[in-house]
Amino acid sequence: MMISYKKYFSGLLMAGTLVFSGCQKEAFVETNINPEGLTSVPPANQFLNATISLHGQDFEAYYDLYQRIMPWMQYSTGVNGNGQNFTQVYDNFSQRYGRLYNGVGNTLVDVEKLVGNLAAEEQPRYVHMIRIARILKAYYTFYVSDIYGSIPYTEAFQARYGGTLTPKYDPQQTIFATLDSELKEAITVLKTPQTASQVALGSNDQYYAGNTQQWVKAANALRLKIAMRLAKRDQATMKAIATEVLSSPATDLMSSNTDGWVFVTPASFTGGSDANWNPANLRAGKPLVDFMWDTQDPRLDAYFTPNSYSQANIDLLISGGQLPAGTKESRRYLGGFTSPDAARTAQNVQRYYSPRYLTLNGSRTAIDTLSYIQPRLFQAGYADAAGTAGTGRNYFPVITYADFCYMRAELAAQAVTSESAKTWYETGVTASLDWYDAVAQGAQLTNYTPMTATEKTAYLSNAKVAFNAAKAMDLIASQEYIHFLRQPSEGWATWKRTGIPNPSSTLPLPALISNGATLTVPRRAPLGIPNVNDPNYANRKAALDEMAKESGFGTDPQDATGRVWWDRP
Numbered sequence: 001m002m003i004s005y006k007k008y009f010s011g012l013l014m015a016g017t018l019v020f021s022g023c024q025k026e027a028f029v030e031t032n033i034n035p036e037g038l039t040s041v042p043p044a045n046q047f048l049n050a051t052i053s054l055h056g057q058d059f060e061a062y063y064d065l066y067q068r069i070m071p072w073m074q075y076s077t078g079v080n081g082n083g084q085n086f087t088q089v090y091d092n093f094s095q096r097y098g099r100l101y102n103g104v105g106n107t108l109v110d111v112e113k114l115v116g117n118l119a120a121e122e123q124p125r126y127v128h129m130i131r132i133a134r135i136l137k138a139y140y141t142f143y144v145s146d147i148y149g150s151i152p153y154t155e156a157f158q159a160r161y162g163g164t165l166t167p168k169y170d171p172q173q174t175i176f177a178t179l180d181s182e183l184k185e186a187i188t189v190l191k192t193p194q195t196a197s198q199v200a201l202g203s204n205d206q207y208y209a210g211n212t213q214q215w216v217k218a219a220n221a222l223r224l225k226i227a228m229r230l231a232k233r234d235q236a237t238m239k240a241i242a243t244e245v246l247s248s249p250a251t252d253l254m255s256s257n258t259d260g261w262v263f264v265t266p267a268s269f270t271g272g273s274d275a276n277w278n279p280a281n282l283r284a285g286k287p288l289v290d291f292m293w294d295t296q297d298p299r300l301d302a303y304f305t306p307n308s309y310s311q312a313n314i315d316l317l318i319s320g321g322q323l324p325a326g327t328k329e330s331r332r333y334l335g336g337f338t339s340p341d342a343a344r345t346a347q348n349v350q351r352y353y354s355p356r357y358l359t360l361n362g363s364r365t366a367i368d369t370l371s372y373i374q375p376r377l378f379q380a381g382y383a384d385a386a387g388t389a390g391t392g393r394n395y396f397p398v399i400t401y402a403d404f405c406y407m408r409a410e411l412a413a414q415a416v417t418s419e420s421a422k423t424w425y426e427t428g429v430t431a432s433l434d435w436y437d438a439v440a441q442g443a444q445l446t447n448y449t450p451m452t453a454t455e456k457t458a459y460l461s462n463a464k465v466a467f468n469a470a471k472a473m474d475l476i477a478s479q480e481y482i483h484f485l486r487q488p489s490e491g492w493a494t495w496k497r498t499g500i501p502n503p504s505s506t507l508p509l510p511a512l513i514s515n516g517a518t519l520t521v522p523r524r525a526p527l528g529i530p531n532v533n534d535p536n537y538a539n540r541k542a543a544l545d546e547m548a549k550e551s552g553f554g555t556d557p558q559d560a561t562g563r564v565w566w567d568r569p
Helices: 022-033 035-040 043-055 058-072 096-116 123-148 172-191 212-228 235-246 286-294 311-319 346-352 401-413 421-442 453-461 469-486 488-498 537-548
Strands: 011-014 017-020 261-266 356-360 363-367 393-399
Touching: 043 096, 043 123, 043 261, 058 096, 058 488, 096 123, 123 172, 123 212, 123 488, 172 212, 212 235, 212 261, 212 393, 212 401, 235 401, 286 469, 311 356, 393 401, 393 421, 401 421, 401 469, 421 453, 421 469, 469 488
Parallel strands: none
Antiparallel strands: 011 017, 261 393, 356 363
16 A cells, blocks of 8 residues: 655634645744744634644554554454464554644644733633643643653643753653643633633634533543543542542533534545545454344444445356355355454355455456445545545544443442443443444445434343443443444553453454464554663653553563553553
């Protein structure tokens, strides 16, 4: 696959459409070279720049998600199965670290600096905008530290404003505590009436259009998500944060899919079918497909494509002598084997990886037995079989309402709260079904049939889905794993936090076997070995040395099977 790097610059988003401005592109470049150039850029524009930088990462989509996390988590495989050492290949992983310091964090700091350059009487009108920018910065800092551990934060982002070029690395536990404090402060300020009328982000905020109450809900959901990472390191703090968040007024908490923290863009945002966004070669993983098929999950056709064995194609194969007369269409959703050895047995190669061929519309066409990931779920502009590019919308979830419900269900199941695990589990499943139904239609997925109320009710009552208090965490985590197909990093985190799915869970994930040996799935980003010529060598080495004291860190910094601070056995 040819890799084409694409850069996205600032623009105005009007009526739901990204319009990229050449003048703003020049301003964006200038601000990265000369901070004086920021004086001509409105603070709200830098918030939009940061948002586009956060979500517009085609290298992250291609390398981090498609090539690494999704196969590791058995959401997908390569066309002919996974390579023998696929869990040990980390090249170009991870993209998020550099983006924090060159595109998201620094640009959000610019928002505050730009406000500070305004006339004194104008600055009180930007109190809310600054807090919203801090919430987004907190999220992305958490997102990076989540798989890196210690990173620069308190001394970062300040170099071009006279700060240090060699920032210290904050330990992950310090970062999480700092972010929680910043989020609490932001919530308080956003809920406090201001004496000056506030300048709204408006269309520069493609999450909530500058609605401060929605940002309060997002910040509370993020506080809860960070707290969930503490379960095995500091349960007392986790419980204190969860109790505080969930005791907030109902109006400050997510209560429907409309509250979800999601970036929605036109199809053009992820480019054409030849871009790095292209998910065309992602086979569906067998464990997830089988579970969804067995439980009659209404999301099945939103997640995966049907194989090529339509009755029309079967009839053509019969007439060509490739199938026996009387063959009928049966199951059209089949996933690929996730273990390298299973994909290479002679029997499986013959049955699943050796397509028959037909000449259709003058072209020799493979009649494929296996399904793929629904491409427009990840790239709305993906062209269909007829070559027609999609014109639907892309959806980039940060924290959905279903995610928020599942967190509440987990906390209840573990008696951290006194809420009903059953209620929040069922609410979460329903929210996930509804969200993917809306996304499938909004992204204009091919071969998708909108869900019915009957299908949703039947799914919740399926024996493998219906709530059972005796195996509450198993059920909740399994449904979280399913929900996070569009957000594989969170599926990975769920597996690390809970150990679910696993070979014996409700949704079973088999061990990954290669050449007869069980592969170990990575748990963090590989951390580069510090170079003595790096100006920040001392701080970087000190951070790695401190992280290495933790049990389970790994054999060396580049050992991605090691663990960061929050990820305990």
